[in-house]
Amino acid sequence: MxxxxxxxxxxxxxxxxxxxxxxxxxxxxxxxxxxxxxxxxxxxxxxxxxxxxxxxxxxxxxxxxxxxxxxxxxxxxxxxxxxxxxxxxxxxxxxxxxxxxxxxxxxxxxxxxxxxxxxxxxxxxxxxxxxxxxxxxxxxxxxxxxxxxxxxxxxxxxxxxxxxxxxxxxxxxxxxxxxxxxxxxxxxxxxxxxxxxxxxxxxxxxxxxxxxxxxxxxxxxxxxxxxxxxxxxxxxxxxxxxxxxxxxxxxxxxxxxxxxxxxxxxxxxxxxxDGEGATKLVSIEIGEARTATEARQVADTIAHSPLVKTALFASDPNWGRILAAVGRAGLEDLDIDKVRIRLDDVLIVSGGGRDPGYQEQAGQAVMAKDSFSIGVDLGRGRSSARLLTCDLSYDYVRINAEYRT
Missing domain, CATH: 3.60.70.12 (L-amino peptidase D-ALA esterase/amidase)
Known part of the structure; x- marks a missing residue:
């Protein structure tokens, strides 16, 4: 226009x-x-x-x-x-x-x-x-x-x-x-x-x-x-x-x-x-943080984890990688029993571990889509943050390896 x-x-x-x-x-x-x-x-x-x-x-x-x-x-x-x-x-x-x-x-x-x-x-x-x-x-x-x-x-x-x-x-x-x-x-x-x-x-x-x-x-x-x-x-x-x-x-x-x-x-x-080699658009949505800065800190850690990003590319609901990223985000006094992790509306983690109602095929169905969300509720406040990211594919490595040739 x-x-x-x-x-x-x-x-x-x-x-x-x-x-x-x-x-x-x-x-x-x-x-x-x-x-x-x-x-x-x-x-x-x-x-x-x-x-x-x-x-x-x-x-x-x-x-x-x-x-x-x-x-x-x-x-x-x-x-x-x-x-x-x-x-x-x-x-x-x-x-x-x-x-x-x-x-x-x-x-x-x-x-x-x-x-x-x-x-x-x-x-x-x-x-x-x-x-x-x-x-x-x-x-x-x-x-x-x-x-x-x-x-x-x-x-x-x-x-x-x-x-x-x-x-x-x-x-x-x-x-x-x-x-x-x-x-x-x-x-x-x-x-x-x-x-x-x-x-x-x-x-x-x-x-x-x-x-x-x-x-x-x-x-x-x-x-x-x-x-x-x-x-x-x-x-x-x-x-x-x-x-x-x-x-x-x-x-x-x-x-x-x-x-x-x-x-x-x-x-x-x-x-x-249009990310280089990207096949998926993923919204990382962090809630119940003490501050917006803290929420963004967790979102960044998830989004920048090569292990999480390669799992996204594989459509593999390897939720342990997401859980590990949350745990190493550097939050003080994080009560893991209060943390909940979701793929879209599928609850994966609660009470410090795998949610009792979680079924692998439900997580797989979400990860197979080309657009979905990873949700994390930290259970420690009212602040939130959202970050858009994508997967990391073979083509990302190829495109950047060949960029100057």
């Missing part, structure tokens, strides 16, 4: 791939508000550093994204290469280089072929189109097997508002801020502070709640741009203003947040579904 005030182009630049688009240019209308979240990996990629700098200096007008080369682990030259790409686009568009936000995804440790990238910019500028979302979603793919795109619509201030987003990611997925790469735009009018708060909340419940292989990328970034072209009264963060917020304003902000949350959740699920 098109977003007024946003145009996109996808063109081939031969950065790594041949005979496919691998460079995306996104134009944002003047006056667009932008919010973003970035990886917290200490070895963050050069474009992440530059995008952070530019975002605090100027209102962005362009997003420049390449696939096939991460421009990470490239030191001072990598930073200069990212800035050179921004300068090249600024010359062609007569704007300040700081109004360009660069993003990269692909192989780490190789220098960006700047000349090839910049040579493709005139073609990208000529190809800009408000209908370019699908082409852009395909061009940012690396080991992804399919594009990831989602859209939502709602009414704000009597105006129809659209949100559309694309994302890429299939491996090196355990976000610590956002997702690998995600770009979301809306024609709603939203103040910058409110936009950042909305994005942070949406990211925490979606992209920050998925894991494919437990690896946090050097390049993770998520951008939310609001052009304001829909003409609704601007949504504002109640905490950032001294005036009283009306019930209508509160209701509309909640509706926008809900739509954004839903869109991000759809993209996050699509990433896990």
């Amino acid at each position: 098109n977003v007024t005030g946003v145009r996109l182009a996808a063109v081939p630049a031969a950065i790594r791939y041949r005979d496919r688009d691998d460079l995306v240019l996104i134009e944002l209308a003047e006056g667009t508000a932008c919010a973003a979240t970035f990886t917290r990996n200490a070895f963050c990629a050069a474009p992440v550093t530059v995008a952070r700098e530019h975002l605090t200096a100027e209102a962005p007008r362009w997003l420049l994204i390449n696939a096939g080369n991460a421009n990470a682990g490239t030191g001072a030259r990598g930073l200069e290469d990212a800035r050179a790409c921004c300068r090249a686009l600024s010359v062609l568009t007569s704007i300040n280089p700081a109004q360009v936000l660069p993003f990269s995804t692909g192989v780490i440790g190789e220098y960006l072929p700047v000349e090839r990238l910049t040579a493709a910019l005139p073609q990208a500028l000529a190809a800009l189109d408000e209908n370019g979302w699908d082409a852009a979603a395909r061009a940012i793919m690396t080991t992804d097997t399919r594009p990831k795109i989602a859209t939502r619509q709602l009414m704000l201030g009597g105006q129809q508002v659209t949100l559309t987003g694309i994302a890429k990611g299939a491996g090196m997925i355990r976000p610590d801020m956002a997702t690998m790469l995600a770009f979301i735009a809306t024609d709603a009018a939203v103040t910058p502070a409110c936009l950042q708060r909305c994005l942070t909340q949406a990211v925490d419940g979606s992209f920050n709640a998925i894991s494919i292989d437990g690896d946090t990328s050097t390049n993770d970034a998520c951008v939310l741009a609001a052009t304001g072209a829909a003409g609704n009264p601007p949504l504002d963060d109640p905490s950032s203003t001294d005036r009283e917020t009306t019930d209508l304003e509160t209701t509309e902000l909640k509706a926008f947040q809900q739509a954004l949350n839903s869109l991000c959740d759809e993209l996050a699920r699509a990433i896990v579904r």
